[in-house]
Amino acid sequence: MTDRPPVSVLLPTREWTDSCAELAAQLDDRDELLLIHDTPADPITDTEIGTPGVRRLEAGEPNGCSGKANAIRVGIETSRHDRLVWTDDDFHHPPDWLETMATDYDAHGPVSEVPYFLGQDPLSTVLEPLYASAASLPLHLGNQIWGGSVVFERDDIEMAAFLDELTTTVSDDGLLMEYLSVTSMDRTRIVPIGGSIRDALNRPIRWAQILRWHFPGAILATAVLAVLVLVAGVLFPLPVALFLTGSHLLVNEYLGVRRWTAILAYPSLFVFVPILLYGLTQRTFVWGGRRYSWRGKYDVSVIE
Numbered sequence: 001m002t003d004r005p006p007v008s009v010l011l012p013t014r015e016w017t018d019s020c021a022e023l024a025a026q027l028d029d030r031d032e033l034l035l036i037h038d039t040p041a042d043p044i045t046d047t048e049i050g051t052p053g054v055r056r057l058e059a060g061e062p063n064g065c066s067g068k069a070n071a072i073r074v075g076i077e078t079s080r081h082d083r084l085v086w087t088d089d090d091f092h093h094p095p096d097w098l099e100t101m102a103t104d105y106d107a108h109g110p111v112s113e114v115p116y117f118l119g120q121d122p123l124s125t126v127l128e129p130l131y132a133s134a135a136s137l138p139l140h141l142g143n144q145i146w147g148g149s150v151v152f153e154r155d156d157i158e159m160a161a162f163l164d165e166l167t168t169t170v171s172d173d174g175l176l177m178e179y180l181s182v183t184s185m186d187r188t189r190i191v192p193i194g195g196s197i198r199d200a201l202n203r204p205i206r207w208a209q210i211l212r213w214h215f216p217g218a219i220l221a222t223a224v225l226a227v228l229v230l231v232a233g234v235l236f237p238l239p240v241a242l243f244l245t246g247s248h249l250l251v252n253e254y255l256g257v258r259r260w261t262a263i264l265a266y267p268s269l270f271v272f273v274p275i276l277l278y279g280l281t282q283r284t285f286v287w288g289g290r291r292y293s294w295r296g297k298y299d300v301s302v303i304e
Contacts, residue, residue: 006030007102007151008079012059012071013089014042020089024051026098032080036071038062064300066170067288068147073166082155086172088148091115091191100187101151110152110182114140115191116257124194127204129248129265130272131193134222135207137251140184147173149189152180168298170206170287174214188255201275202286208279213297223276230273233266241266 009023014037023033033054037044038061045056057078062070076084085101087093104111116136119125139146150173157179169175194200211219233240244265252262284293284303293301 004028004099004102004106005083006032006081007083007085007098008075008081009033009085009087009098010036010072010075010079011087011089012036012068012075013044014038015044016047017089019087019091019093020044020054022093022095023087023098024049024054026093026095027051027053029053030081031098034075034079036075038067038071062290062302063167064302065167066172066292066300067290069166069169069172069175072172073163076159076163082153083151084153085151086147086149088191091148091189101149104185105151105153108183108185110150110156110180112139112145112151112182112184113149114184114186114188114255115146115148116188116255117191117193118259119194119200119261120192121194121196121200123197123200123271124203125261126264126268126271127200127275128259128261129244129251129268132255132257133248133251133265134272136188136255138218140186140255143182143184145173145177145180145182146184147171147176148191150176150182152182156180165298168300170292170294170300171210171214174210178214186256188257190257198286204272204275205279205282205285206287208276209282209285209294212280213294219280223280226269226273226276230269233269237266244269 006028011023011033013020013035020035027033031053034057035044036057036059038059057074059071059074083105114136117131119128162179165175166172193203208219245263248262248265252259283295284291290302291304293303
C-alpha cells in the first residue's frame with residue numbers, strides 16, 4: 001500500500017484485453033478498476049474476474065452521445081474515489097503505469113500522456129507521419145488531453161455541467177479539454193490503429209469533426225496550412241519532400257519513437273489533404289461498431 005490517495009480507473013471495454021490484466025495487476029488495496037461495457041451481450045460478461053477491486057459495469061446503449069462518452073459518464077457516477085484515471089484498452093500499460101499516473105498528480109495536478117498512432121493497414125501506415133505532427137505533437141506541446149491516459153480529481157472540474165454535456169457529445173476528451181487544464185508528460189504510448197480501410201477512413205473523419213465542433217479555429221488553420229503545403233509540394237517537390245521528411249524525423253525523435261514511416265511524410269500529404277477535406281463535409285462516421293450522425297456540437301445521433 002502506498003501513501004497516495006486511492007484511484008478509480010475507468011476503462012471502457014467490451015472484452016477482456018491485455019490492458020485489463022495489466023491494470024488489474026497494478027491496483028493498490030484501495031484502488032478500483034471499472035471495466036465499463038455496453039450490454040449483457042458483450043464478451044466481457046463471460047469473463048471470470050477474481051481480482052479484488054475489479055468490477056464490471058454495464059453502461060447500456062448510448063443515446064445522443066458516443067459509446068465511450070456514455071461509458072465514462074456511468075463510470076464517473078459509479079466510481080467511489082475522488083481521483084479518477086481514464087484510459088483505453090488498446091495500448092500497453094507497463095507495470096508502473098498506474099502508480100506513475102497517480103503520483104504525477106501530486107507533483108503536477110491533472111496530467112496526461114502522449115499517443116503515437118501506429119498504422120495497422122496500408123492507409124493508416126501512410127498517414128502515420130501526419131498523425132504524429134498534426135495530433136500527437138500539438139497535444140504534447142499544447143498541454144492538451146488524450147483521453148487514453150489522463151488523471152484528475154472531481155473538484156478539478158465543474159462535474160455536474162460536464163456530465164450533463166457528456167451525454168450529448170461524441171468526443172469525451174474533446175469536451176474535457178474545455179473543462180480541465182493538464183500537464184502533458186514526456187511519455188509516449190504506442191497506440192495501434194486501423195486494420196481495415198474502413199477504419200482508416202473513419203478515424204480522420206472523426207478527428208476532423210471533433211476539431212470542427214470543439215476547436216473550429218484549429219481545424220481551419222490545419223486545413224489551410226495543409227492545402228498550402230500541398231500546393232508547395234506540387235510546385236517544388238524535391239525541397240518540400242526533403243523538408244517534410246526531415247521535419248517528421250525530428251518530430252519522431254522528440255516523441256521518442258523511431259519509425260521508418262517518416263519517409264512517407266511527403267506522399268502522405270497527397271492522401272491527408274483530400275481525406276481531411278472530405279472528413280469536414282461528412283456528418284456520419286463509424287466508431288467502435290456504431291455509426292454516428294453529428295449535426296452540431298451537442299447534436300449527436302446513433303443511427304446504427
